Amino acid sequence: SQTIHQWPATLVQPVGSPLSLECTVEGTSNPNLYWYRQAAGRGLQLLFYSVGIGQISSEVPQNLSASRPQDRQFILSSKKLLLSDSGFYLCAWSELGTGFTDTQYFGPGTRLTVL
Amino acid sequence: SQQGEEDPQALSIQEGENATMNCSYKTSINNLQWYRQNSGRGLVHLILIRSNEREKHSGRLRVTLDTSKKSSSLLITASRAADTASYFCATDASTPGSNYQLIWGAGTKLIIKP
Numbered sequence: 706s707q708t709i710h711q712w713p714a715t716l717v718q719p720v721g722s723p724l725s726l727e728c729t730v731e732g733t734s735n736p737n738l739y740w741y742r743q744a745a746g747r748g749l750q751l752l753f754y755s756v757g758i759g760q761i762s763s764e765v766p767q768n769l770s771a772s773r774p775q776d777r778q779f780i781l782s783s784k785k786l787l788l789s790d791s792g793f794y795l796c797a798w799s800e801l802g803t804g805f806t807d808t809q810y811f812g813p814g815t816r817l818t819v820l
Numbered sequence: 821s822q823q824g825e826e827d828p829q830a831l832s833i834q835e836g837e838n839a840t841m842n843c844s845y846k847t848s849i850n851n852l853q854w855y856r857q858n859s860g861r862g863l864v865h866l867i868l869i870r871s872n873e874r875e876k877h878s879g880r881l882r883v884t885l886d887t888s889k890k891s892s893s894l895l896i897t898a899s900r901a902a903d904t905a906s907y908f909c910a911t912d913a914s915t916p917g918s919n920y921q922l923i924w925g926a927g928t929k930l931i932i933k934p
Contacts, residue, residue, distance in 0.1 A: 748924030807868070
């Protein structure tokens with residue numbers, strides 16, 4: 706069966722510090738991968754998606770970036786965090802060949818607080 | 821404004837009662853999905869209903885879709901304490917300059933009282 710991991714679970718970082726969040730998927734090949742951010746009490750905002758190694762599409766211009774160095778690894782980064790980067794970050798995957806709007810499977814999330 | 825908007829924002833019912841949540845959207849869709857999120861956790865997919873379907877069932881869950889009214893409802897029958905969570909609808913939408921993606925509502929927070 707497929708599983709998706711995210712770490713760390715929680716993170717407290719000072720403004721201006723770098724960020725690296727990691728997501729890995731097991732039990733599937735060539736998945737579509739997604740990074741979302743969820744503000745408190747709100748829905749999800751798509752940040753990045755990837756259809757393959759090295760292929761990243763950004764939906765929201767900001768100081769975050771994403772990379773996919775391996776087929777089942779997706780990394781969210783920032784060189785300098787802003788207060789507005791605080792939130793709950795979720796990684797998700799969907800089956801290769803399905804559209805971006807078919808069923809997505811989510812990781813447990815990372816709670817980021819920027820102080 | 822959001823493509824999908826859930827109603828009500830919050831719902832509190834007694835265990836054993838039925839819970840109904842609604843989702844309205846603005847543009848034509850290919851499918852609509854419902855997800856559950858326990859507090860501080862990731863989302864779990866519940867049901868996907870396609871635009872040519874009117875109703876789907878999964879255990880105690882029943883989803884309806886009315887494309888003429890651009891709305892969907894999620895019914896949870898015989899609610900349990902474990903159903904306490906936030907419920908989100910997500911629809912597919914194409915936005916200018918972007919590929920198709922899921923557009924999420926703000927969710928309905930459901931509390932089941934023992």
